[in-house]
Amino acid sequence: MSQESGVASTRKWAVLAAGVGLVYVLVRNRQTLLGPLRRVWTSGGLLPQRQIEVINSVQDPATQWVLNELKKHCQNFKVLGFDCEWITVGGSRRPVALLQLSSHQGLCALFRLCHMKQIPKDLRELLEDDSVIKVGVAPQEDAMKLSHDYGVGVASTLDLRFLCVMAGHKPEGLGKLSDTHLNYKLDKHWRLVCSNWEAKQLEPKQLNYAANDALVAVAIYRKLCRDLEPKYFWQRCAPDDTSLRNKFEPFLDVDFTKGFTLNPTGSGMTRSKGSAQPQGKKWMLKKQPYRQMATRSKDFYDNCLLQAPDGELLCTIDRRKASWYINQNLGTQISEEPFTVRLNFEPAGRAVGDVGRYYQTPKENQCVVCGERDAYIRKNVVPREYRKHFPMVMKSHTSHDVLLLCPTCHQLSNISDLRVRNKLATQCQAPFKREDGSVKYHDDPELKRVQSAGKALLHHGAKIPAPKVAEMQKTLLEYYTEQSEVTEDLLRQAASVEYRIENSDYCQHGERVVQQYREKFGGLVELERLWREHFLHTMQPQFLPELWNVNHNADRLEVRASEGRVDKADLLVAGLDAKVKII
Template sequence: MTRESAVATNRKWAILAAGVGLVYVLVRHRQRLLGPLRRVWSSGSLVPQRHIEVVNSVQDPAMQWVLNELKNHCQTFKVLGFDCEWITVGSSRRPVALLQLSSHRGLCALFRLCHMKQIPKDLRDLLEDDDVIKVGVAPQEDAVKLSHDYGVGVASTLDLRFLCVMAGHKPEGLGKLSKTHLNFTLDKHWRLACSNWEAKNLEPKQLDYAANDALMAVAIYQKLCRDLQPKYFWQRSHSLRNKFEPFLDVDFTKGFSLSPTSGGVTRSKGSTESKGNKWLPKKQPYRQMTTRTKDFYDNCLLQAPDGELLCTIDRRKASWYLSQDLGTRISEEPFTVRLNFEPAGRAVADVGRYYQTPKENQCVVCGDRDAYIRKNVVPREYRKHFPIVMKSHTSHDVLLLCPTCHQLSNISDLRVRSKLAAECEAPFKHEDGSVKYRDDPQLKRVQSAGKALLYHGAKIPAVKKAEMQQTLLDYYTNQTAITEELLRQAADVEYRVENTDYCQHGERVVQQYRDNFGGLVELERLWREHFLHTMQPRFLPELWNVNHNADRLEVRASEGRVDKADLAVAGVDAKVKEI
């Protein structure tokens, strides 16, 4: 063996020995060496070591330190877990007793508001900071209570259930979300939830309960954000805030739910849950909408008598022209029909070219081609109250979205509806003005007493029977005795009366925009700009634009095909020269 070969052999044995030694060290000390890595990559890493600080009063030395720490933590991660606790005495809710704020670093600050006469300015500033998102389950409800009890506004609240829907998960309560996504079991025993939060000193179990609710909220937020982030770590996730923007300060429970199977719309009374594992957002129940897997756009061609292209249409419409002898088939591919009569108008400018352009059968947001649902960018609850000239030929505002994008778009629409409801004094859910008929409490008691005494009088205890009889005599003041005729009259009382404050949300909004807010083209523009901002579609049809209807009306006005009254309603009369 030469010297060189001996050296090479020794080097190989040295490398092999080093490798064996490294393996031994890793196996021998795997818990100590790999433990930190496990904590980094496992979902449990989202639950940092907890540090609870209780602030008992405005003068408490911990107050300023805690606020400084929370603000410091928010410099790098602008999210706080947010929750509140209070007690109920009898049937009356007491003011919020405890405010919980938790940072991503595990600092859980428990502010005992019941021991403070007012909320200090630095804490108020933190709650009102738009840049810091306050996360939880139903945080809007807690924000409303804080506003009512202490006059402080809580800005940028985000319900974690919105993120669940966006990430394709089931939107559950905080306890189930914690177990599902973090494998952490929260103690949600009712005795703790209903314990005395105004006690002089809180017990350790109360502190754990309160701190964990806020801490888990931040951890769940981080987990769901990971699910929504791009696959590759070098793709920055700062744009996630833009995705959440439409859902900030929005109540998850408002609206109506979509059917999880067909995409159809179903009414929901206070419940956001469906029987399956798929959870969908809520939506106004104006029509049945189904998921399509077949092409929506046939892109058949419709020509004027001289061969000029008018627009693209679906095959059924093209076949109708042929069956009515209103057109002649020119070619099969593409399927082309030439009209036998002069149409009312020709394609003019970009408005006309939009209808001439073939449309793709894909989601305009993400480009998915597997299945899609028609999305009315300007919802039909408003469009149906438009004048005929603005309701016809509205395919511009019917776009294709895949089921997921359709869900997210519907959720984001809630914010605009809420804004319109306040702006136009047009309630759309559960407010007094949204109910066409209401129950008159007195008449309902009269009818109930009449039916009970008429059909079950012999079985009713004497004391209760006397109360019911007195109810009838108090209402029928001209009667001095209970007779069968009186009971039958009472049993037939109609207690549902017309609500004089009733208004249909869509109709009121349209009326306000028509008369006071610049015309209906402004309402259209509002919805279109909202769709562009929230969904950021990448595959919109060519020439789609927010001013489409206004441009179309101007073209029709220049051709003498629309009257001034309709232009005034639309809000484009000032832009059109004398016809």
């Protein structure tokens, strides 16, 4: 080979190596290199393609056309940007004046409800269509105002801040989200925000502001979806990726502020699995208003073995329980590894069918949703506020419904549970929030003033200014009309007044739901099935224990009934009395 050909060959290999290296660098750093370009492309394509349609009346010829176009756009991409505007007069909020809905194709409809006075039928159907997600920042608040002012429900609202947390981004207001993710600055001047949305004719600045809020919401949604399921630049996908809906399902119609809060100390849970850790201030999940278990970093399942006297395996148990049998002389240790205890007495029942095999199978110490093994919390799939009102036969041996979740999955699951609680509250007429039926006692304002005045004058009368004393004495004499003067006996009587009155309509949410399912909705196995199916649907666990199933307790009660270990009353409560024969 000549020297020139050798040099040429070397150059070819060098060029090839350089090309391979360049491709490697581009692929490895694609997020850093392509991120700014993607943001510029997204924001650049956002506004030039927009089409703003202002609807002033139901009879407006454009009304039906706009609604038909929005519905057509939602056939391919079932997401709408959603926002509302209103004015405040004398500290009181006026009804919603403007409703903004925008599609991914740039069509933004501005419905001037203050002039329309009613919601057109097709618009009502679109708002109430739960297959179309309405995205924005705090859309639940706008939905509540629409419901209050116009009697229309808005289904499937989704706060974009939930997606931010899931993707590892800081959840911010719409203006900052637009700047961060779209490289587009929204005009959020207070004069524009607080302008007259009930004016006879809206100014161009108002139209731009209103339309942009709805348009950027859709664009931010699409960008966050790409962050949740990133793809290489050569991969193509349809705009409607329905596979993501299952991830969002737990957060539809849920108030973001009930699930997350800013943690200035930077401690606590701050990100979803596999996401980048945000710098500076961090976001953590807020504790829910119901009992939670402490986080564990050591193994929860010891998978010790418990045997019957003849050596048949009964179940796996934890080390402490196994040691208890030995210390109580109820069992004998057979081996150390695995730690095995054989009972000295005949147990009430043996392992039968899949129900028995479930309790015999060793359990993994990992999050059943994502497989995380570093730390976990026990999750009651059927919440304790319901389970505690079950009959004893359905409260014992409930480890099937206690699963391990990592802290992030545990909190996300708790947030998703709010939807089921609210549905049960409506179905069973069992208020979950602080409404009339959920308050055990009412405070009588008049009696409270009487007690307060009596206590103050009795214990601190000498220190109270004379005008205030006269006012308090007047309060007492107006209540005790038969008295002509305030005496010490009257003060003592007033100070002991009970101002808390028991609410005759009070019901405890969990107790009422259990009662209703026992009597009207097919028994408690149906309530159990509801919660288990909800957990499977919303969390999509990938690491459930073998033989875990939604009908577990029903199958367990059937086994017990076949052995004569359950009575008809318990089966009736469970909803199985017509299906199971009692021995």
